[in-house]
Amino acid sequence: MTMMRASRNQSAAADIADGVNSLPGASIYSRRATAMVERFWLAIRSSQWLMVASGFMEPLFYLGAFGYGLGSFIGNVQADSTHTVSYAAFLAPALLANSAMNGAIYESTWNVFFKMHFAKLYQGIMATSMGPLDVALGEIMACLLRGLIYAIAFMAVMLPLGLIPCWWGGLLAIPAAMFIAFGFASCGLAITSYLKSFQQMDWVQFALLPMLLFSGSFYSLDVYPTPIRILLEALPLHQGVALIRGLTLGQLDYALLGHLAYFTVMAVGGVIFATKRIEAMFLR
Amino acid sequence: MNETPTGTDAMIVATGLRKTYDDFTAVDGIDFTVTRGESFGLLGPNGAGKSTTMRMIACTSQRTGGTLEILGRDTDHHGPWIRAHLGVVPQQDNLDRELTVTENLYIYGRYFGLGKKFINAKVEELLEFAQLTEKRDAKVDSLSGGMKRRLTIARALINEPEILMLDEPTTGLDPQARHILWDRLFRLKEMGVTLIITTHYMDEAEQLCDRLVVMDKGKFMAEGTPAGLIQQHCSREVIEVRFGSERNAEVADQIRDLAVRLEILPDRILMYTDDGERDLARMVERGLHPITSLVRRSSLEDVFLRLTGRSLVD
Numbered sequence: 001m002t003m004m005r006a007s008r009n010q011s012a013a014a015d016i017a018d019g020v021n022s023l024p025g026a027s028i029y030s031r032r033a034t035a036m037v038e039r040f041w042l043a044i045r046s047s048q049w050l051m052v053a054s055g056f057m058e059p060l061f062y063l064g065a066f067g068y069g070l071g072s073f074i075g076n077v078q079a080d081s082t083h084t085v086s087y088a089a090f091l092a093p094a095l096l097a098n099s100a101m102n103g104a105i106y107e108s109t110w111n112v113f114f115k116m117h118f119a120k121l122y123q124g125i126m127a128t129s130m131g132p133l134d135v136a137l138g139e140i141m142a143c144l145l146r147g148l149i150y151a152i153a154f155m156a157v158m159l160p161l162g163l164i165p166c167w168w169g170g171l172l173a174i175p176a177a178m179f180i181a182f183g184f185a186s187c188g189l190a191i192t193s194y195l196k197s198f199q200q201m202d203w204v205q206f207a208l209l210p211m212l213l214f215s216g217s218f219y220s221l222d223v224y225p226t227p228i229r230i231l232l233e234a235l236p237l238h239q240g241v242a243l244i245r246g247l248t249l250g251q252l253d254y255a256l257l258g259h260l261a262y263f264t265v266m267a268v269g270g271v272i273f274a275t276k277r278i279e280a281m282f283l284r
Numbered sequence: 285m286n287e288t289p290t291g292t293d294a295m296i297v298a299t300g301l302r303k304t305y306d307d308f309t310a311v312d313g314i315d316f317t318v319t320r321g322e323s324f325g326l327l328g329p330n331g332a333g334k335s336t337t338m339r340m341i342a343c344t345s346q347r348t349g350g351t352l353e354i355l356g357r358d359t360d361h362h363g364p365w366i367r368a369h370l371g372v373v374p375q376q377d378n379l380d381r382e383l384t385v386t387e388n389l390y391i392y393g394r395y396f397g398l399g400k401k402f403i404n405a406k407v408e409e410l411l412e413f414a415q416l417t418e419k420r421d422a423k424v425d426s427l428s429g430g431m432k433r434r435l436t437i438a439r440a441l442i443n444e445p446e447i448l449m450l451d452e453p454t455t456g457l458d459p460q461a462r463h464i465l466w467d468r469l470f471r472l473k474e475m476g477v478t479l480i481i482t483t484h485y486m487d488e489a490e491q492l493c494d495r496l497v498v499m500d501k502g503k504f505m506a507e508g509t510p511a512g513l514i515q516q517h518c519s520r521e522v523i524e525v526r527f528g529s530e531r532n533a534e535v536a537d538q539i540r541d542l543a544v545r546l547e548i549l550p551d552r553i554l555m556y557t558d559d560g561e562r563d564l565a566r567m568v569e570r571g572l573h574p575i576t577s578l579v580r581r582s583s584l585e586d587v588f589l590r591l592t593g594r595s596l597v598d
């Protein structure tokens with residue numbers, strides 16, 4: 001059997017490491033986050049299609065029940081100062097924002113928690129030339145991949161149903177949903193790294209429900225007195241709903257930039273925190 | 285215990301290496317140098333600090349004090365670069381349970397940034413190496429403990445490491461698998477791979493290691509070649525005699541002068557001597573007839589027990 005190279009020649013892995021080592025931040029980042037995505041793909045290919053399918057079905061159920069069911073009692077609604085749309089069309093973009101959040105949170109909390117504490121996955125990965133930032137970014141990108149599948153599938157249903165007043169806004173809503181997912185996934189990852197038990201995981205799930213109910217998904221937050229409205233508008237899901245709804249209405253304005261900035265802060269803050277935590281958990 | 289690094293061939297250099305967890309000291313100021321192609325063994329009772337030392341070398345645990353350089357670079361600042369040169373077999377398998385055998389090897393190569401073609405060729409080699417070709421598409425959970433161990437070892441070789449770290453590599457393997465593994469490790473060594481091994485099997489240490497340290501409570505108790513350690517810390521031969529548990533202590537006083545050192549255990553007496561047959565004969569001449577007697581060469585196990593004591597500490 002021909003194991004191993006001739007003794008003194010440098011290995012391919014060592015050559016690669018030499019190339020990376022001169023780049024900035026090489027002690028935490030090997031520019032290899034995509035390997036985590038590849039792993040995610042291998043893992044879901046064999047076992048998790050069902051979960052992906054269920055995540056995609058959820059917004060469709062909401063749309064059927066609330067958008068069309070409840071919506072038939074409601075009729076048309078005022079989506080913003082200039083647009084009046086059917087209730088289903090009012091709800092649809094919010095469901096996309098919601099599913100981007102749910103996919104990202106599910107992946108970055110439950111799945112990551114399991115990998116951190118039970119599967120010992122990161123211990124194995126940290127023994128390779130991957131750095132903590134590779135792992136953090138890679139996990140987030142894996143969440144995004146799941147979110148991207150949801151978003152494309154959902155949009156493929158919404159557009160033909162005529163629920164998107166502005167088609168190019170609908171297309172832009174897909175990358176926007178990725179932005180939302182990135183923000184939630186990186187914060188989810190950072191939060192999960194502090195959690196110690198499954199009970200604490202339930203709190204995360206518990207916090208998501210009021211966020212959905214008071215996100216402006218089902219009705220406009222204008223119904224509340226100003227102080228409460230401002231408080232609710234500051235919640236991340238509302239920001240996501242407003243972003244996607246604005247796009248699907250073709251309403252390009254500075255408010256959208258504000259929402260994007262909001263998720264940029266979430267994403268960057270989350271990544272920094274998550275990287276530090278992964279370093280503390282697996283490299284101390 | 286210090287050794288001077290021999291030029292550029294020093295693979296690992298540690299001085300005053302320490303690791304504390306809160307206020308507990310797991311590794312308490314150890315110095316060692318490992319040179320290229322050497323195979324270096326860490327022995328020691330449970331909790332001695334072997335795995336902690338291994339993790340610091342593997343750059344997955346930061347030292348609390350001292351210095352640690354691998355291939356001339358500080359482990360604190362060059363983790364990913366150093367790890368690209370290492371193969372790590374941890375004490376507890378941490379295979380990817382969501383993936384198959386082949387996928388485990390493949391994705392591990394990807395973590396090192398290796399190309400698909402390179403990896404795919406390598407995977408075939410490693411499957412054969414670990415004798416897992418038939419199980420190539422099996423999920424990890426369906427493997428036996430020994431197969432998992434072999435897969436973990438194969439996985440550690442995917443990046444063609446210069447230094448292979450093996451933390452109790454053969455625990456849980458059957459004798460056949462153990463001997464096959466020894467043979468494989470020996471071949472790696474011949475190809476110039478540096479081996480760092482911890483083990484609780486003294487025969488394994490004797491077979492595989494050029495140099496050993498015995499570790500206890502975070503400190504090195506002794507260091508040397510297997511033969512050297514025996515010579516230094518033990519007599520050449522050991523006589524084991526049994527007089528029955530009540531009589532052992534009483535007889536001990538009558539034979540104390542025959543041995544270099546005497547150890548009285550509940551069930552038997554160990555006499556450390558330079559010529560076992562001769563001293564056993566002398567004992568019989570004194571009218572002492574043990575129920576059973578055995579003369580054997582002293583072994584690494586005798587050294588180990590002498591240095592680290594017979595009782596369980598924790």
Ligand SMILES: Nc1ncnc2c1ncn2[C@@H]1O[C@H](COP(=O)(O)OP(=O)(O)OP(=O)(O)O)[C@@H](O)[C@H]1O
Nearest residue numbers: 305308310328329330331332333334335336337375
């Ligand atoms: N993460 C940790 N936090 C706190 N204490 C730890 C940690 N890891 C190890 N220790 C302690 O450090 C000491 C040395 O542990 P280590 O795992 O290095 O021992 P070992 O020599 O490998 O033992 P064994 O032969 O049982 O594998 C032990 O007392 C252990 O409890």
Ligand SMILES: [Mg+2]
Nearest residue numbers: 334335336375
């Ligand atoms: Mg150990």
